[in-house]
Amino acid sequence: SREWHLVARPQGWPTLDDFALREVGVAEPGPGQILVQNTHMSVDPYMRGRMNDVKSYTPPFELNKPMDGGAVGVVAAVGPDTPGYRPGDHVLHGLGWREYAVVEGKQATAIDPDIAPLSAYLGVLGMTGLTAYSGLLRVASFQEGDTVFVSGAAGAVGSQVGQIARLKGASRVIGSAGSDEKVQLLLEEYGFHAAFNYKKGPVAEQLKEAAPDGIDVYFDNVGGDHLEAAIGSLNVHGRIAVCGMIAVYNATEPSPAPHNLPLIIGKRLRMEGMLVRDHFDLRGPFVDEVGGWLRDGSLRYRETVVPGIENAVDAFLGLLRGENIGKMIVGLAD
Numbered sequence: 440s441r442e443w444h445l446v447a448r449p450q451g452w453p454t455l456d457d458f459a460l461r462e463v464g465v466a467e468p469g470p471g472q473i474l475v476q477n478t479h480m481s482v483d484p485y486m487r488g489r490m491n492d493v494k495s496y497t498p499p500f501e502l503n504k505p506m507d508g509g510a511v512g513v514v515a516a517v518g519p520d521t522p523g524y525r526p527g528d529h530v531l532h533g534l535g536w537r538e539y540a541v542v543e544g545k546q547a548t549a550i551d552p553d554i555a556p557l558s559a560y561l562g563v564l565g566m567t568g569l570t571a572y573s574g575l576l577r578v579a580s581f582q583e584g585d586t587v588f589v590s591g592a593a594g595a596v597g598s599q600v601g602q603i604a605r606l607k608g609a610s611r612v613i614g615s616a617g618s619d620e621k622v623q624l625l626l627e628e629y630g631f632h633a634a635f636n637y638k639k640g641p642v643a644e645q646l647k648e649a650a651p652d653g654i655d656v657y658f659d660n661v662g663g664d665h666l667e668a669a670i671g672s673l674n675v676h677g678r679i680a681v682c683g684m685i686a687v688y689n690a691t692e693p694s695p696a697p698h699n700l701p702l703i704i705g706k707r708l709r710m711e712g713m714l715v716r717d718h719f720d721l722r723g724p725f726v727d728e729v730g731g732w733l734r735d736g737s738l739r740y741r742e743t744v745v746p747g748i749e750n751a752v753d754a755f756l757g758l759l760r761g762e763n764i765g766k767m768i769v770g771l772a773d
């Protein structure tokens with residue numbers, strides 16, 4: 440079985456030399472444990488932060504140990520005193536970046552491949568989906584009739600934020616993304632009212648053009664110039680849900696923008712950071728509502744699946760570069 444180790448702490452953009460794919464034996468599951476053959480693993484932007492040796496909301500990856508993260512797979516063996524599992528069951532758990540994982544039975548969640556493809560439990564029906572749902576509806580206090588702007592809009596979280604806003608009665612949904620192909624997808628497949636390519640001109644100007652009457656909610660996945668543009672376009676009592684700031688994850692210098700923070704006062708804006716783990720209580724309504732929209736076709740999603748554990752680091756770096764449309768997934772086995 441193979442697993443990825445972090446072997447050096449990246450400075451700025453990570454390189455392949457910071458990682459090693461190592462061969463290890465497959466362990467037997469002990470009491471209370473299951474052995475899982477992972478079929479899909481998630482690569483996520485937050486993992487970049489865990490490569491730094493700094494105290495944060497999740498502990499850093501340890502050097503020369505397997506990295507971890509969301510994964511789904513098939514139960515290959517069940518240890519003694521592990522109630523509730525049989526070989527062949529499908530589970531979601533937190534020990535990705537490896538082909539086989541020994542998981543505490545209590546830390547795995549049973550999932551049903553007849554309801555949705557396994558990879559969906561890492562994306563549209565999983566962590567990124569719940570981030571979109573809770574961030575928009577709870578953190579940003581979305582109200583029917585709001586005009587919503589979301590950055591990173593062709594990605595896993597962003598594409599779902601925009602569609603949930605539309606389905607919940609937003610008066611206008613605007614998205615930004617990094618290619619014309621992605622912009623077209625937002626307009627034609629996801630039903631955004633307006634969208635622009637942030638690489639083609641200043642974000643502030645493009646946003647003003649897309650939202651001439653301003654915006655009420657900004658769902659931030661990017662930070663930097665996007666956040667500055669949103670503060671400029673937000674209406675009085677507007678809300679910002681700060682979900683991510685991917686534009687600065689590899690930065691070696693502090694970010695210069697936003698320059699216009701004093702506008703927060705006069706506009707009485709509310710800006711709130713979020714972590715999806717504070718919102719697991721919304722999982723029930725989230726799965727019911729999003730599951731319904733998936734079944735009736737009103738919510739669409741894409742995944743970019745990179746096959747092979749040997750390509751997992753390339754997939755992670757590709758995610759940071761914007762090579763994905765929708766959730767970036769690594770396929771490990773059928």
Ligand code: NDP
Pocket residue numbers: 483484485566567570591592593594595596597615616617618621660661681682683684685686687713714715716758759760761762763764765766767
């Ligand atoms: P995405 O699927 O959105 O993939 C990341 C995307 O970011 C890329 O596809 C790329 O698209 C875009 N991007 C990369 N660099 C830049 C840049 N400099 N400026 C603008 N866009 C850039 O990832 P996720 O949906 O998983 O995550 C989206 C955001 O949400 C991230 O910031 C992540 O950290 C955050 N997040 C936060 C959570 C929380 O609990 N707070 C939970 C989950 C995610 P493009 O081609 O458009 O540039």
